[in-house]
Amino acid sequence: MIYTYLGPAGTFTESALLQVPGAADAERVPASSVNSALERVRSGAADAAMVPIENSVEGGVSATLDAIATGHSLQIVAEALVPISFDLVVRDGIDDPSRIRTVATHGHAWAQCRGWAEENMPQAEFMLSSSTAAGAMLLLEENDVDAAICSPLVAEQNPLTVLRRGIEDNADAVTRFVLVRRPGSLPAATGADKTTVVIPLPEDHPGALMGILEQFAARSVNLSRIESRPTGKGLGNYFFSVDAHGHVDEARMADALAGLHRISPDLRFLGSYPAAGLPGEETVAVDRPSVERHNTDAAFAAAARWIEELRARHA
Amino acid sequence: MIYTYLGPAGTFTESALLQVPGAADAERVPASSVNSALERVRSGAADAAMVPIENSVEGGVSATLDAIATGHSLQIVAEALVPISFDLVVRDGIDDPSRIRTVATHGHAWAQCRGWAEENMPQAEFMLSSSTAAGAMLLLEENDVDAAICSPLVAEQNPLTVLRRGIEDNADAVTRFVLVRRPGSLPAATGADKTTVVIPLPEDHPGALMGILEQFAARSVNLSRIESRPTGKGLGNYFFSVDAHGHVDEARMADALAGLHRISPDLRFLGSYPAAGLPGEETVAVDRPSVERHNTDAAFAAAARWIEELRARHA
């Protein structure tokens, strides 16, 4: 197996990839952009790509949403959640943040640790690097850099001294990643799955989006993410990218997707795959009692049998 | 074939039965009540029963609605519409309604012709008979009866002189009848069909009836009749008797029925059968363009194939 991911090495995307069983020992090739990672999968240069799709603070990752919605079909086979946390790594001999005078890191990381930095290392001057991994390299290579802020994985992959862990201002930020392959066999249903679809909005009328959502709601199918993205054909023309709880092997999900297909035949099925929790957390199965009796697999099967019997009455 | 129908002979129910191809030459046994007609079919004493189900002035015929909703299953295989019209038949020698002094008929018939009678035969005194056929018999047998008001069929079946046709006050009254058999093969779809179902209301909450109607509306299935009837288990407990345009062989009808079955598994399918027009009128096919593209058989078939392909991806 050859994996690719949005690089460089040591960023949160590689952390996500390392959650995939076997990935730690497989070949992992960083890519310079989401598009280039996905192109490697499409071309066969890589078997699978890990890319970010959604951030609890910044929202949907447009590059990913657009890239998997168009072009050659791809399939999501897994998801991974990574808490967005930062470590403060320092030069040997520094044991007090208040003595740090220079700190190298990426702009986003600096923005997310600024509160902590102002309080705990008020003298530190910020030095911009192109990634948190690059900031850590500066610390290793340049004498005038006292510290760097980097992801836990970068700290772990390099000979760095961690002075403080978890210095981010928002302790709950999470990024969600998806593992994408060329279309192939579906992961088996686990009881706690997600299904991702891309649905072009059929027409511009008051009920168009409602007609789509009704297909899910009428079958007790919960949505965990919905994003509108422009089709590029002028203001007001959208497609929707949706994650729903459940697996296409479950009758209510299959029936909802069939309903969507009738309304919007160009919809794109991007996969059914196990829902993930944060590392160390147990994945919670869909709350079964919340599936109304008439939307269970048993109810669908009984109804289908009944209709078949009615129709079998033809001489 | 042995037919039974709500008697006595000559009433509108027999007119309805005579619209059935072959019934004119078959054995026709009048029954004293709707229940007794249906029991003859259930027991095998008759092959089919013609009974009234709905009147454009009086509404649903409760006896029929209740009798086919409970007990051993029956199946509607045809419907027939009969205009409710009355003839004035007279004793030989009477050629002017104003000279009529006595007129025999059933109470309902008298009620529906009273306006005409007051204007055209102001001297006529009403004599009550147990049916319009019985009134016509009085005219034949009794010397002091000048006239009778009866159905056109009674006038035709007996040696009676018709002085005026169509003396009813409301010229548009229509009664709808259904031909009922023991469950067997389904009549083929014609493109202008009806399907009748009996649906117990699942629960007493604001959306219960709406949940039922949504199954039809979401698939562009029109209803032509809806009646609520008590289940006998206390005020507020209902079942619904519904006629919908379409045949169970059509995908949108089958899908609507399957949805109903999931909500209310005890629903009773009473048949899909050709829609009828008034005698002499052409039956109008369902307005095909009004079936939205996403509710056509083709859309259902394409969606079902798509789902099958998705699920076939399992190794």
Added chain:
Amino acid sequence: MIYTYLGPAGTFTESALLQVPGAADAERVPASSVNSALERVRSGAADAAMVPIENSVEGGVSATLDAIATGHSLQIVAEALVPISFDLVVRDGIDDPSRIRTVATHGHAWAQCRGWAEENMPQAEFMLSSSTAAGAMLLLEENDVDAAICSPLVAEQNPLTVLRRGIEDNADAVTRFVLVRRPGSLPAATGADKTTVVIPLPEDHPGALMGILEQFAARSVNLSRIESRPTGKGLGNYFFSVDAHGHVDEARMADALAGLHRISPDLRFLGSYPAAGLPGEETVAVDRPSVERHNTDAAFAAAARWIEELRARHA
């Protein structure tokens, strides 16, 4: 106050009327039909009429439903529930039902006690009377009548010996009655009220009835009765007669009625009035927690204030 009611005296309708405070001491005039009772109110000959509207076994009372839906407006100001129960009254000297040889009563009463009669008075021959009161009169006046079956009120109002109480086969049958007046002031809201409306179905399309029901469901308003009745303008043309839980003084009911008025401007408001329980039972208030937070009076008031403030921004 002059009350009228569907007669004759002693029937269940008079029992219903006697539940009205003050009616026991007021003038009570029996009428020969529902229509004639309501006409007395319309003409001013009576102040109020008690008429049956719904029976737990037989369903809606068409005569009442149609009469209050058309003609000069009337208003329902109260409802009453009466259990349908029958007493066996006997000639002096009879103390064992098995010795009864003749029993007089109305056809409906006989039908509802036949099971008990076959078991307990197998020798009894049925003599038809025009009402249960008339049957009791026969017992008082004719020597060859051993017994009568009548309502408890008839037994109480006449010098009759009751041998058995409650001989009906279905112990739970209930009839619901409404007290009707000329339109006037509304009864105050009690927290457990009903509102009755008559709604012509606007158009024959799949969503027409759904559009009506949505007005209730979207505001958490429960329906306790829904009946379709023909308008007389041909098969498929209906109006709906609906009872809903709540009072027009409650915001969610007023908003639902306003929505109905927009869809079907010819709807007829027939009143908001206190819900009744069976005699001796406490009336249960609407289950308040079942009204969703966004459908409370407070939520409606807050939303109305907010809109007013927005619109007040105009210079």
Added chain:
Amino acid sequence: MIYTYLGPAGTFTESALLQVPGAADAERVPASSVNSALERVRSGAADAAMVPIENSVEGGVSATLDAIATGHSLQIVAEALVPISFDLVVRDGIDDPSRIRTVATHGHAWAQCRGWAEENMPQAEFMLSSSTAAGAMLLLEENDVDAAICSPLVAEQNPLTVLRRGIEDNADAVTRFVLVRRPGSLPAATGADKTTVVIPLPEDHPGALMGILEQFAARSVNLSRIESRPTGKGLGNYFFSVDAHGHVDEARMADALAGLHRISPDLRFLGSYPAAGLPGEETVAVDRPSVERHNTDAAFAAAARWIEELRARHA
């Protein structure tokens, strides 16, 4: 009046601002970010800010959507559409694109003109600048720059020679901008208006978003834009930013907003303002016939009067 806008000068945002009557002669202060432009308005340092909200190719502008959804309230008072078009400006003496060896511009502009460039100026090497205005400055100041790609406004505001107009690959790209002020009086309704609201999703259940959309659809209110944005409180927690056709002065819009307020009382009204067309195009009024009869102002007014009369019946 002091206007601010997302700078620098000459970009499409300034073009949008110049569509505002009077803005051409008013003070116009560029801001370095959307947030800083809006803060100037909040603090009173500027009277109004023009900021981008939506691009037909790139989608919603998150910075704007988030900034107007939180913090001190702001109000949208106008919108402006600007076609995204680029000019090729050149050094004196160059009259053939194929001879251009170096071209300076912003990365986005380069991306949107690359197809044209590869075909028409295959020798040109791309030189990155921080904005298209900065690229044009390079052309004016540096001898080794042959050409620049810039917005038409930059070309017009500077002493530049335009060799080609409209070299963008996608001729239909449009960006939509909004003019934002501190909350104050509402622009009058014109018959072709938009209303913008921010709606926190009340709960995570299948029907939550549907409940919101129903408020619009039930009143025939069309949506022209819907975006989901994270609240920052973890994956799956959203608010929706919505543009709807109509003005709060129209009854159906006011009723829809009142319905939303009941469901989601923390929603934020961001204004009703005239809908804009592209420069030179006439603005199209809402297609009035598409507003169903029951959602007209007249229907709402009639329903409100009817309810008032019912309630006035109280003694």
